[in-house]
Amino acid sequence: MKKLLTLLLLPLLFGGCELGDEDESHTEIWTVASEKGVAGIAMDFGHTPAYIVKKGSAAAWEIFSGSVVGFIFEKGYESTIRVRIDAIANPPADGPGRRYTMEQLISRTQMQSAVDPLQFSPEFDVTIASRRADSPATSGYWFKDMRYPDPRWEPFPWEIEGFGFKPGFEARIRIRPVAEYDDTKSDYEVKYYQTELISSEEKASEDIPE
Numbered sequence: 001m002k003k004l005l006t007l008l009l010l011p012l013l014f015g016g017c018e019l020g021d022e023d024e025s026h027t028e029i030w031t032v033a034s035e036k037g038v039a040g041i042a043m044d045f046g047h048t049p050a051y052i053v054k055k056g057s058a059a060a061w062e063i064f065s066g067s068v069v070g071f072i073f074e075k076g077y078e079s080t081i082r083v084r085i086d087a088i089a090n091p092p093a094d095g096p097g098r099r100y101t102m103e104q105l106i107s108r109t110q111m112q113s114a115v116d117p118l119q120f121s122p123e124f125d126v127t128i129a130s131r132r133a134d135s136p137a138t139s140g141y142w143f144k145d146m147r148y149p150d151p152r153w154e155p156f157p158w159e160i161e162g163f164g165f166k167p168g169f170e171a172r173i174r175i176r177p178v179a180e181y182d183d184t185k186s187d188y189e190v191k192y193y194q195t196e197l198i199s200s201e202e203k204a205s206e207d208i209p210e
Contacts, residue, residue, distance in 0.1 A: 025084065025085065027083060027084050028083050028085060029080065029081075029106070030082075031053060031054050031078065031079070032051050032073065032078065032081065033053070033078060033115050034075065034077055034112055035115075035117045035179075036049040036050060036052065036117065036179045036188045037050055037051075037117045037120030037121060038117075038120055038121045038177045038178065038190055039063050039064075039065035040177075046158060046177075047190045048065065048190060049179040049189065050064060050120075051064045051073065052113070052115055052117060061119070066096055066098075066100055067100065068083060068100045068102050069100065069101040070101055071083075071102040071105075077108050078108075078109050079105065080105075080106040080107045080108075081105055081106060082102070082103045082106060083102055084102075084103045085098050085100055086099045087099075117178075117179060121177055121178050123175065124146070124147050125172060125173070125174050125175075126144060126145055126172070126175055127143060127144040127146060127170065127171070128156075128172075129141065129142035129143065129205035130169055130170045130204055130205040131204075131208065132167075133156070133157075140155060140158060140159070141155075141156040141165070142208050142209075146172070153205075153209060158192050160175055160193070161191060161192065161194065162194040162195075163175075166200070168202055169200050169203070170200075170203050171197065171198075171199065171200045172199045173194050173196065173198060174194070175192050176192070176193050177190050178192075
């Protein structure tokens with residue numbers, strides 16, 4: 001069964017006007033940070049770059065994994081926008097329940113926002129199997145996400161920077177997903193980094209899917 005991880009999705013703090021019932025259309029004033037953080041989703045699809053936003057002047061920064069129609073993000077620029085939020089009638093099971101549209105770009109300032117993007121890239125432990133997951137459908141590692149009480153081997157098709165895989169050795173490591181800007185693509189992508197090698201044991205990992 002696929003696992004779903006949602007990182008730091010806190011209740012929204014309203015900072016705009018026309019506020020009403022959650023199912024009613026309303027607007028909010030958002031500040032969008034000059035860098036992106038990481039949102040966690042089902043691990044077989046990895047993590048995704050996401051906006052770091054706050055609502056109103058007194059609200060805390062939080063991660064926002066959706067999209068805002070009409071808003072164009074620029075790295076290095078902090079933006080203040082008015083966002084209209086509309087409930088979506090009968091949304092699909094795996095789809096968003098609200099639509100976000102920028103009604104007004106209030107300001108865009110070249111600056112470094114007062115928030116550390118790594119705040120939204122928490123570390124977590126994984127176990128890496130003693131053999132790679134190489135097949136026509138999957139290339140990468142077999143891993144177990146140790147945050148779950150009964151972790152199972154899952155394919156992990158991304159490289160882990162700083163991890164030295166050794167065939168025949170099962171390793172437990174701590175990793176961190178980080179949103180990094182790629183100048184060649186003019187966009188962010190998520191990379192995974194080993195932050196600690198916890199253990200490495202010479203053994204054949206058991207119960208790896210064929």
